[in-house]
Amino acid sequence: MIALSPYLAALLLAAAVAVTWAARLWPTRPSPAAIRTDASAVWRACHTTRCAHLTTRHDETPAGLVCRSCGTVNGGAA
Numbered sequence: 001m002i003a004l005s006p007y008l009a010a011l012l013l014a015a016a017v018a019v020t021w022a023a024r025l026w027p028t029r030p031s032p033a034a035i036r037t038d039a040s041a042v043w044r045a046c047h048t049t050r051c052a053h054l055t056t057r058h059d060e061t062p063a064g065l066v067c068r069s070c071g072t073v074n075g076g077a078a
Protein backbone atom coordinates (compact mmCIF):
# COMPACT_ATOMS: atom_id res chain seq x y z
CA MET A 1 0.00 0.00 0.00
CA ILE A 2 1.23 3.47 -0.86
CA ALA A 3 1.48 5.82 2.08
CA LEU A 4 0.27 9.31 1.25
CA SER A 5 1.94 12.27 2.78
CA PRO A 6 -0.45 14.53 4.70
CA TYR A 7 0.20 17.28 2.19
CA LEU A 8 -0.68 15.08 -0.76
CA ALA A 9 -3.82 13.87 1.01
CA ALA A 10 -4.87 17.46 1.70
CA LEU A 11 -4.20 18.37 -1.92
CA LEU A 12 -6.33 15.48 -3.16
CA LEU A 13 -9.14 16.46 -0.80
CA ALA A 14 -9.01 20.07 -1.98
CA ALA A 15 -9.07 18.92 -5.60
CA ALA A 16 -12.13 16.75 -4.94
CA VAL A 17 -13.91 19.67 -3.25
CA ALA A 18 -13.06 21.98 -6.15
CA VAL A 19 -14.42 19.50 -8.70
CA THR A 20 -17.72 19.04 -6.87
CA TRP A 21 -18.15 22.79 -6.42
CA ALA A 22 -17.42 23.39 -10.09
CA ALA A 23 -19.98 20.74 -11.03
CA ARG A 24 -22.57 22.46 -8.86
CA LEU A 25 -21.88 25.87 -10.39
CA TRP A 26 -22.00 24.52 -13.93
CA PRO A 27 -25.27 25.53 -15.61
CA THR A 28 -27.70 22.70 -15.78
CA ARG A 29 -29.58 21.75 -18.88
CA PRO A 30 -32.87 23.57 -19.31
CA SER A 31 -35.81 21.51 -18.19
CA PRO A 32 -37.97 20.13 -20.96
CA ALA A 33 -41.13 21.91 -21.92
CA ALA A 34 -44.30 20.98 -20.18
CA ILE A 35 -45.11 17.32 -20.50
CA ARG A 36 -48.06 16.82 -22.74
CA THR A 37 -50.98 15.03 -21.29
CA ASP A 38 -54.36 14.65 -22.75
CA ALA A 39 -56.84 17.24 -21.57
CA SER A 40 -59.32 14.69 -20.28
CA ALA A 41 -56.94 13.29 -17.68
CA VAL A 42 -57.25 14.40 -14.09
CA TRP A 43 -54.24 13.98 -11.84
CA ARG A 44 -55.14 12.78 -8.39
CA ALA A 45 -53.52 10.79 -5.62
CA CYS A 46 -54.40 7.09 -5.66
CA HIS A 47 -54.12 5.42 -2.28
CA THR A 48 -54.15 1.79 -3.32
CA THR A 49 -51.25 -0.55 -2.64
CA ARG A 50 -50.44 -0.77 -6.33
CA CYS A 51 -50.27 3.00 -6.84
CA ALA A 52 -48.65 3.63 -3.44
CA HIS A 53 -50.31 7.00 -2.77
CA LEU A 54 -48.78 8.46 -5.91
CA THR A 55 -50.51 10.99 -8.11
CA THR A 56 -51.74 9.19 -11.18
CA ARG A 57 -53.92 10.02 -14.15
CA HIS A 58 -57.62 9.47 -13.69
CA ASP A 59 -60.44 9.43 -16.21
CA GLU A 60 -63.75 11.08 -15.46
CA THR A 61 -66.54 8.55 -15.68
CA PRO A 62 -70.17 8.63 -14.49
CA ALA A 63 -69.06 6.55 -11.49
CA GLY A 64 -66.34 9.02 -10.58
CA LEU A 65 -62.63 9.38 -11.22
CA VAL A 66 -61.12 6.07 -12.31
CA CYS A 67 -57.38 5.51 -11.87
CA ARG A 68 -55.70 4.57 -15.15
CA SER A 69 -53.08 2.46 -13.36
CA CYS A 70 -55.24 0.26 -11.17
CA GLY A 71 -58.83 1.03 -12.16
CA THR A 72 -59.94 2.08 -8.70
CA VAL A 73 -62.69 4.69 -8.43
CA ASN A 74 -61.31 7.56 -6.40
CA GLY A 75 -64.05 9.87 -5.35
CA GLY A 76 -66.52 11.86 -7.38
CA ALA A 77 -65.90 13.98 -10.40
CA ALA A 78 -63.30 16.70 -10.02
Ligand SMILES: [Zn+2]
Binding pocket: 046, 047, 048, 050, 051, 056, 067, 068, 069, 070, 071, 072
Ligand atom coordinates in the same frame (compact mmCIF):
# COMPACT_ATOMS: atom_id res chain seq x y z
ZN1 LIG B 1 -54.47 3.66 -8.71
